[in-house]
Amino acid sequence: MPVFLDGGGECGALIKARDWSGSLGPVASWSQSLKAATGLLLRSPVPMVMLWGEDGIMIYNDAYSLFAGGRHPQLLGSKVREGWPEVADFNDHVMKVGLAGGTLSYKDQELTLYRSGAPEQVWMDLDYSPVIGDDGRPAGVLAVVIETTDRIRAVRALRDRERHLEALFQQTSAGIAEADLQGRIITANDRYCEIVGRAREDLLSITIADLTHPDDLPENQVLLGKLLANGESFRIEKRYVRPEGEAVWVSNDVNLVRHEDGQPANIVAVCVETGDRRRAEEALRESEARFRNMADHAPVMLWVTDADGRCTYLNRSWYEFTGQTKEQAEGFGWLDATHPDDRAEAERVFLEANRRGEPFRIEYRLRRHDGKYRWSIDAAAPRFAPTGEFLGYIGSVIDIDERREMEDALRDSEERFRNMADNTPVMLWVTDETGYCTYLNRRWYEYTGQAPGEGAGLGWLKAVHPDDRQNAERVFLTANDEHRPYQVDFRLRHSDGGYRWCADTAEPRFDGSGRFLGYVGSVVDIDERREAAEKVRLSEEMLRSVIEQMPVGVAVARVPSGEIFEYNQALEDMLGHPILSEDASTYNRYGGIDEEGNSLPPEAYPLGRAVMFGETVVGDEMRYRRADGRIIHLLGHASPVIGPTGKPDIAVVTLQDITDRKRAEQHQRLLIDELSHRAKNLLAIIQSVAQQSFKNGSSPAAMVASFEGRLGALAAAHGILTRQRWESAPLRQVICDTITAVKADDHRLQLDGPDLMVAPKTGVSIAMAVHELTTNAVKYGSFSNDEGTVSVTWRIEDGRLKLEWHERGGPPVQPPSKRGFGSRMIERGLAAELGGKVKIDFDPEGVVCRVDAPFAEAD
Amino acid sequence: MLAGKRILLVEDEPVIAFAVEDMLADMGCEVVGPAFRLDDAQDLARAERIDAAILDVNLNDQRSYAVAEELERRSIPFLFATGYAEGGVEWPGSAALLPKPYRADQIRAALEQLFGADAG
Numbered sequence: 001m002p003v004f005l006d007g008g009g010e011c012g013a014l015i016k017a018r019d020w021s022g023s024l025g026p027v028a029s030w031s032q033s034l035k036a037a038t039g040l041l042l043r044s045p046v047p048m049v050m051l052w053g054e055d056g057i058m059i060y061n062d063a064y065s066l067f068a069g070g071r072h073p074q075l076l077g078s079k080v081r082e083g084w085p086e087v088a089d090f091n092d093h094v095m096k097v098g099l100a101g102g103t104l105s106y107k108d109q110e111l112t113l114y115r116s117g118a119p120e121q122v123w124m125d126l127d128y129s130p131v132i133g134d135d136g137r138p139a140g141v142l143a144v145v146i147e148t149t150d151r152i153r154a155v156r157a158l159r160d161r162e163r164h165l166e167a168l169f170q171q172t173s174a175g176i177a178e179a180d181l182q183g184r185i186i187t188a189n190d191r192y193c194e195i196v197g198r199a200r201e202d203l204l205s206i207t208i209a210d211l212t213h214p215d216d217l218p219e220n221q222v223l224l225g226k227l228l229a230n231g232e233s234f235r236i237e238k239r240y241v242r243p244e245g246e247a248v249w250v251s252n253d254v255n256l257v258r259h260e261d262g263q264p265a266n267i268v269a270v271c272v273e274t275g276d277r278r279r280a281e282e283a284l285r286e287s288e289a290r291f292r293n294m295a296d297h298a299p300v301m302l303w304v305t306d307a308d309g310r311c312t313y314l315n316r317s318w319y320e321f322t323g324q325t326k327e328q329a330e331g332f333g334w335l336d337a338t339h340p341d342d343r344a345e346a347e348r349v350f351l352e353a354n355r356r357g358e359p360f361r362i363e364y365r366l367r368r369h370d371g372k373y374r375w376s377i378d379a380a381a382p383r384f385a386p387t388g389e390f391l392g393y394i395g396s397v398i399d400i401d402e403r404r405e406m407e408d409a410l411r412d413s414e415e416r417f418r419n420m421a422d423n424t425p426v427m428l429w430v431t432d433e434t435g436y437c438t439y440l441n442r443r444w445y446e447y448t449g450q451a452p453g454e455g456a457g458l459g460w461l462k463a464v465h466p467d468d469r470q471n472a473e474r475v476f477l478t479a480n481d482e483h484r485p486y487q488v489d490f491r492l493r494h495s496d497g498g499y500r501w502c503a504d505t506a507e508p509r510f511d512g513s514g515r516f517l518g519y520v521g522s523v524v525d526i527d528e529r530r531e532a533a534e535k536v537r538l539s540e541e542m543l544r545s546v547i548e549q550m551p552v553g554v555a556v557a558r559v560p561s562g563e564i565f566e567y568n569q570a571l572e573d574m575l576g577h578p579i580l581s582e583d584a585s586t587y588n589r590y591g592g593i594d595e596e597g598n599s600l601p602p603e604a605y606p607l608g609r610a611v612m613f614g615e616t617v618v619g620d621e622m623r624y625r626r627a628d629g630r631i632i633h634l635l636g637h638a639s640p641v642i643g644p645t646g647k648p649d650i651a652v653v654t655l656q657d658i659t660d661r662k663r664a665e666q667h668q669r670l671l672i673d674e675l676s677h678r679a680k681n682l683l684a685i686i687q688s689v690a691q692q693s694f695k696n697g698s699s700p701a702a703m704v705a706s707f708e709g710r711l712g713a714l715a716a717a718h719g720i721l722t723r724q725r726w727e728s729a730p731l732r733q734v735i736c737d738t739i740t741a742v743k744a745d746d747h748r749l750q751l752d753g754p755d756l757m758v759a760p761k762t763g764v765s766i767a768m769a770v771h772e773l774t775t776n777a778v779k780y781g782s783f784s785n786d787e788g789t790v791s792v793t794w795r796i797e798d799g800r801l802k803l804e805w806h807e808r809g810g811p812p813v814q815p816p817s818k819r820g821f822g823s824r825m826i827e828r829g830l831a832a833e834l835g836g837k838v839k840i841d842f843d844p845e846g847v848v849c850r851v852d853a854p855f856a857e858a859d
Numbered sequence: 860m861l862a863g864k865r866i867l868l869v870e871d872e873p874v875i876a877f878a879v880e881d882m883l884a885d886m887g888c889e890v891v892g893p894a895f896r897l898d899d900a901q902d903l904a905r906a907e908r909i910d911a912a913i914l915d916v917n918l919n920d921q922r923s924y925a926v927a928e929e930l931e932r933r934s935i936p937f938l939f940a941t942g943y944a945e946g947g948v949e950w951p952g953s954a955a956l957l958p959k960p961y962r963a964d965q966i967r968a969a970l971e972q973l974f975g976a977d978a979g
Contacts, residue, residue, distance in 0.1 A: 677917070681872065684960035688878030695881070761919070765873060821877065829873025832895035 004035045008042030009062040014073055015042075023057050023077060031134045037142060047147070050131060052140035056080035056095050067147055069115030086114055094128050098141030104128040108148050123152040175250070175271045178257070181228060181264060183207035195250060195273055197242030208269060213239035213247055224254070228264065231256055237274065249274045301397035303334070304383075307390055309354040318397070323369030339365035339373050346378070357382045357390040366397065374401045427502075427523035429460065430509075433516050435480040444523070449495030465491035465499045472504070483508045483516045489530075492523065500527035553655040555579065555607060559640055559648045562587065562602075562611040574634075574657050576626035584611045591625040606638035607653035614640050614648055621658070632659040685714065692821040706775070712741050713771030717764045729763030731756040735792055738770040743783050753794035753803070756855075765833035772822035773805050773849055781847050782810030788846070800836070801855035807846030815842035861970055862887035867912035869893065869900040869926060870940070871919050875961065879913065882963040886970075897921050904929040911973050912937035913957060913966070916948055924950060936973045 005012040005027070015038070020026060024034070034052060038059055041048045047067050049060035058080050065072040071083065080095070081088040090111070097104055106126040113120050125146045133139025169176060175192030179185045185203045193200050196211050212220050216238035223234040233255045239247040250271040257266045295302045296316040304313040314329050322329070322337040329337070338346050342364035353360035359381050365373035380395030421428045422442040430439040440455040448455070448463040455463065464472050468490035479486035485507050491499035506521030544566065547554045553571030557564045562584025572579055580589060587602035594600060602608040606617040616639040624634050635656045643649030693707035716737045720729050732751060739749055758766065774783070774790075782788025788810035794803040807813075816823070823840055826849065831838040836853020866888045870876040876893035883890050891907050894900035897918050904912070904926045912930055914923040916939050923939075927950060930937050939948050940957040948956065957969050 680959050681875075684875045685872060687960045687962075688874045691878045691881065692874075761872075768874060824877055825873065829877065829895075832873055835896070 004039035005042065008039070011060060011062050011065055011076065012042045014076055015059065018077055020077065023055070024052065031139070033131065033133045033139060037131045037140065041142070047145045049143050049145060050140050051080045051091070051095060051098070051143065052131075054095075054099070056091065056141070058083055064145060067145055069113075070117065071115055084113070087111055094141060094143070098128050098130045099138050101130050101138050103130070108152060121149070123148045173272075175269075175273075177203070177208070177269045177271075179208055179267045179269070181267065183209055183224070183267070186266065192271065195248060195271060196240045197244070197246070197248075208267075211240045213241050215239070224267075227254060227256060227267070231264070240271075303380075303393075303395050303397070305354070305392040305395075307392050309351060309392070312392075321368060321399070322366065337367050339367065341365075353380075354393070357384075363400075366399070374399045376400060429455070429506075429519075429521050429523070431480070431518040431521075433518050435477060435518070438518070447495060447523075447525075448493055463493045465493070467491075476506075479506070479508075480519070483510075489526070492525075500525055501530040502526060550654070553657075555653050555655075557584070557607055557611055557651050557653075559611050559651050560584075562608070562651075564607075571655065574632070574655060575624065576628050576630070584608050591627070593623050593625050593631070595623070597625075605653075606636035606655075607651060610638035610640050610651040610653065616640070617653075632657050633662045634658065682714075682718075686711065689714070709742060709775055710768070710771060713738050713767050714764070716741050717767035721760050721763060724760075726760050728757040729760060731758050731763075731766070731794065734758070734763050734767050735770050738767045739774045739790070739792075742771065742774040743778055748783070748789045750789065750791035750793075752791065754796065756794070756796070756801075762833055765830050769826045769830040769838070770805075772825050773847070776822055777807055777810070777847065780811075781813065782807035784810060794851075796855060799854060799856075801834070801851065801853050803851035805847070805849035807848070810846055812844045813842050813847055814844075860974060861967065863889065864910040864970075864974070865889045865891050865908055866970070867891040867894070867900070867903055867907065867909045867914075867930075867935075867937075869912065869918070869923055870915045871895050871917070872915075875959075879961050879966070882961070882966055885963070886967055888970075897923065897925065900926045901929060904933075904935075909933075909935050911935065911970060914939055915959075916941040922949075927954070938969050938973065 005016045008015065016027065024030060030038075037050055041050055041059065042061050044061055045063060047061065047063035049058055049064050051058060056079055058075060058078055060068070060076065065076075068075045075083045080091045084091060094104060104126070105128070106124070108123045109126050110121065110123050113122055125144075125148055127144045128141050130138035131140040131142050170189045170191075172189065173191065175189065175195040177185050177188040177192045184207050188200055188203050190200075193203065196203070198211075209217060209221070216236070220236055220238055223232075223236055226232045227234060233253070236252050236254070237249065238252060239249055241247055251274045252269055252271040254267060254269045256264045257268055259265045292313070292315075295313075298315060298317060301318040301321055302313075302315040303311055303318060305311045309332075311330050311332065311334055314324075314326070314334065318329065318334075319325070324333070324337055327333075332347075335343055335347055346362050346364045349360055349362045359379075361377065361379040363375060363377050366376040367373050376397050376399050378395060378397045380393040382393055383391040385391055418439070418441075421439075424441065425443060427444040427447055428439075428441040429437055429444065431437045436457050437455060437460055440450075440460060444450070444455060444460075445452055450459070450463055453459075458473070461469050461473055472488055472490045475486055475488040485505075487503060487505045489501060489503050492502040494500050502523050503526045504521055504523045506519040508519055509517040511517055547556070547566060548568045550568060550570065553574045554566075554568045555564050555571055556566040562582075564579055564581050567579045575591065577591075580586065582589070584602050584607075587605045587608045588599050590600075590605065592600035592605055594604075600622070603612055604622075606620045606622070609615040609617050618637055620636045620638075622634045622636055624632050626632060635658045636653060638651060638653035640648035640651045689710045690707055693710060694703050698706070717729070717734060720733055720737060724730075732753065732755060736749075736751055743749070770792075777783040777788075777790055782790055789808050791806045791808070792803070793806070794801060796802075826840060827838050830851065831853075834851065834853030836851065838849065838851050838853075841848045841850075864887075866883055868876060868879055868883065868890050870879060870893055873895060876895065880890045880893055891903055891909055892900070894903055895918075900914075900918070900923065903909075909930070912926070912935060914926055914937055916923055927937060927939070931952065938955050938957040939950065940959055940961065941948055948954065955969055955973060957965060
């Protein structure tokens, strides 16, 4: 039997019993090195496994079998890659390195194993080294396997706890600081830093004493000393001082942290800010002080007792009234001040009430400091703690003799007021400080028809018109809150059934010490006043709308200032600028101008004249330069208006833009002038024609015929011009009409030329000239027989009019012995008119007249 | 009195000019012109020997004042002839007016006054 397996524990026995024929062969045949390594391994207390051969046949010891868990004992003798399939890659690497003679070492190697079927996170220290075979070469790999899972888990758990503690430390609402035994701060959480108002790094250089308020330091140090000496933990209410000097109240719990051996290690302070709590306590103290202060100044006597009925406090009024001292009065000494006849009853009532904790009221005579007894009322209410516990009484004592006297005096004064108020013709009312109406005079009830007393409280509102009621109430209550005077208008029901406008005016009342007592008010009927004002408003509105709709510009100014306070849009549109609301002295800033374009002075404006001189201006014309520069003509009427005083108080001006009318008038004047000129000119021409016609000794009949013919030509030319509105004359028609007026059979007349328009005056001159040529032709020329013809031709050549009169077929022409009106008219007159040359040739074949003149066609 | 006087006649209406020309000839005057146009009238007023002038105010929508200025410069007396109502002559100096239509007796009287005033 192989000795090397003996003493190899359970695994040794298993190896011995196993049939190795399929893998390593019978144990007896194992190589020397395999046997030696197995023997070593089996005897090791450290978990070890050997992976033999290329397949890594696993041989391990008992310690490893524990590690193998549910896989043992099947794992023994299996191939490592199959035995641990989940880490086959890892072991494959191990095998390759180990069989190549290398070593591997892993610390806390994390692996997921399925030792009991379920996945399991494990950590291990793994050391692999080659096992040299008989042939001197690596034949297997020996692994030392130490599972570190438990250690890793413990470390992790510790770290988590630390993290949790740190979070707790930081996030707790308490400030925590740890200091060494000398008080030097070692660490502090965020909250502590916040409370003391310093950064953590700033705290590490100072002591807790440095942070503590000097006034709290002695107590703190004493307690700290006890802590260190006897280990007495303590709590202290103290102040920390922040760097900027602010003191923070904290409640500080201080404990020792000890080493394991019980020696003090550090001091831990846990503090909570108590600023609010402190303040509340202070406020309470202050409120008590205030109560005493107030009570001492109260005009009534006050007292306080405890649950046993002992008087613990009496105010100054008590001592002043009774002349008792504190020592005499407190406890039950106050009873000594009551009248001997009343004392027993007072004591009985008080003690009886005190026993039950009920409110009470006693009347007794109280001895005043001067020895006189005064009837007094002592009334008290029990005091209870929030828990419901009876604490005693607070009570007050009033001298009712005094009150009675005062009430009597007041009643007298009130009586007088009522008497007076009831007999005034205006409505009067009085309210108290809550707004409750305590009095309305007789006039109110007469006026409104309310039943006596119906107006009390807020009952007076029922007499106010429903539409005004809400506003009246709101105004009153608002003023009542603010204690200020007010006025409000509302419709008030009149006893005749209708509503009438009234003005309610009220003044707040205050007593001698300035305390608000309510109001006293009066109500006045203003219906007629309002109606009149409304009428004025309506009529003003109507006037304004009339003014606005007037088709002329209107402005209304005050007299004597001249300030324009009303005007219409038409005026602004007309003047082209906004109306200035200024005094008459600045009217010159408006656009009125004289003929030279200079600005007009204020007194030249119609409104200025009406305002300043009371003048009534009718139909004044004025030139006006609008804001856009356009000059217009205005027709102005202005007059002052007599006001209720009998003197003018306003002045009104109306302005009308008559620019178009003026222009039409001007145009008309021009037309008349022109007509007159033409008529006179025509007469001058006719006169001249007559003079010429009647001078050369022909027969009177011939002279008349000649004159008539010339007049006819003039008339024909004027006829054409009139039809053409004296703008221009068609040349062809002028020539044709002139000739046919003398010689009607027009087939002997030839006209040839373009249609041209000539100026009116030129037309007349051409007509006159053509007339002269025609009459000459009729008398002596081609129209004097039956065959002769006249041709008139014209054309425009290089901007010149070339016109030719040509007679043919007449009797032989002889030049005239002297030139008469005709030739003068033609050769000089027409030439001058046309600004060119006109020449008549008395050719024996026929008269030829040639015109050559610059030409510009008339429009 | 008017015989041989050289009278400048400025009149844009030829028919009228010829009539006045005849009237002046009948009075024994010698007519300078007639000038129908402003530029012709100015040339004559500057260069010709003239004793007096009759100026139609309105010459084809132009005014004959330039001619009057020239005459005034040469201290030659003149008459303004106008068909317009009084005030139609916008001549700053004093000038005798001759109404249109022309009448021979009015022309004669106006000229005689012109020469009379000139002489006296």
